[in-house]
Amino acid sequence: MKRYWDAPVWIALGMLACVGIAGHAQTAPAARAQTMAEVLAASRPSDWHVLDPAYTLYLELASGRVVIELAPAFAPNHVANIEVLTREKYFDGLAFLRSQDNYVVQWGDPNGDDEKKRRSVGTAARTLKAEFSIPTGDKLKFTALPDRDGYAPQTGFSGDFPAARDPKSATAWLTHCYGTVGVGRDNDADSGGGTELYVVIGGARWLDRNITVAGRVVKGMELLSTLPRGTGALGFYENAEQDVPIESIRVAADVPVAERTNLEVLRTDTPTFMALIESRRNRHDDWYKVPAGYIDVCSVPIPVRTVGATKP
């Protein structure tokens, strides 16, 4: 399964809109097809932006650090509440309680269902009004994918996040892709608040607009995706010894500069990112025989690298 780029295939980036069915859409020469590695190698420093420490969380496990970028543009109240919980050390010493194969891992208070034993939320709220989607308004930046999506009228990227929007209702929301961080809730739409969070480790697009998405994992997914699967219903661990402890969660801005993980993300509103999308829609290295002519929103990587690195 080696992959090399070779064949000088010519494609027209701007003319690929709405090609939703597999088959290589070839129209007029415009730019040489590139591999993702080539796109990134040719990127300029201005194509990248540094993660905002004020909206970055470090989830510390015995196995290492997971870095989460929060999404205040899409879930302002939940993000603010999660930051209060974090700063008041609500999460420290809690644990991953659930690991359901090809779906989600989830952390929270092992005593969360027991009102007498559960941890206090301090000055935070235990529940909040749902933030399943936002009005797009006039200002929402959105880089649309050229391809049709099944779960939403349109998909693409907003800020550092895979997203969807509906022109009819003038709303937008974050899509459930690998690494998406969401807010667990009970049946009531407004029953979540951030005390229990999950991370998608499989497919879960059907959760879109059914739950508040608060961010995404930008580094350390492999620490979560390999957590032993729970054998109870919905992948919950059946006894407390199986729970995977959380040492702490911190807002990056509160961590000494020397201890931070300094990451930058490829901007999704750039020609470089558009070239990256095309490099994934149609792969032209020697290994591939049939370019897909399509990419779904969850299959487009949003590159992250150490600040100033020349390779991701």
Next chain:
Amino acid sequence: MKRYWDAPVWIALGMLACVGIAGHAQTAPAARAQTMAEVLAASRPSDWHVLDPAYTLYLELASGRVVIELAPAFAPNHVANIEVLTREKYFDGLAFLRSQDNYVVQWGDPNGDDEKKRRSVGTAARTLKAEFSIPTGDKLKFTALPDRDGYAPQTGFSGDFPAARDPKSATAWLTHCYGTVGVGRDNDADSGGGTELYVVIGGARWLDRNITVAGRVVKGMELLSTLPRGTGALGFYENAEQDVPIESIRVAADVPVAERTNLEVLRTDTPTFMALIESRRNRHDDWYKVPAGYIDVCSVPIPVRTVGATKP
């Protein structure tokens, strides 16, 4: 994230064809929407078929048994070759060499690149002509999904497998979904033969029609999806101590009856399976607020249970 079914929503199963955009397609009352659990509970014994031991492999790891169903209808030559390799114990003592997060795990001969050291393939072939797709002919059973797909003109199910077909070229192929087992190859399309196999643990639809699919994992995926990720390029383990040994692979038919894992699979050419698809396209339990009105081929579970069990 509890899920209960409650709301008595009425839907028309037969009238949902080609509804590809999110939004609950509600037309005329025909059948009460069911949850997947209800669909399975109402299934009849004839809705299920027992896995054919002649085309079932047991991959034995220290952590347990992985059960693989082979796909002779789609890759007859590769399946036959893999069975020769298996029966001549080619795989016994080899190892998983690769674990790439959100993509694939892969096993083979650690010395596979060294022509002098690599294991003999015995009476099997080392390479075969690619079997990326098959002619649909008149006989291929195919249960089409009502929804549009991006990567293929049409998706659905053939036998026990997620699949796609193209009416224009009159071809069909197996889609790369979670659990798909494929035949590793080098750049040459005809350079694979089954000595190195991979299992999809993430998204990989762009591999469709680029590689021979030989089967799918029907039980034990969690043993593979949690393998430690390799830190080398493409997720290969960087040193031999990290390799995950394979104790043996056996054709189920060659295993004493008392030691077999007796499984049956829900037939995909039944009204029960159509009801299952609908139960996943639109979830109507109390937890869900916005039914997706859509399902992609990789998100439809193909239920497997112990023979004669009343629950999966």
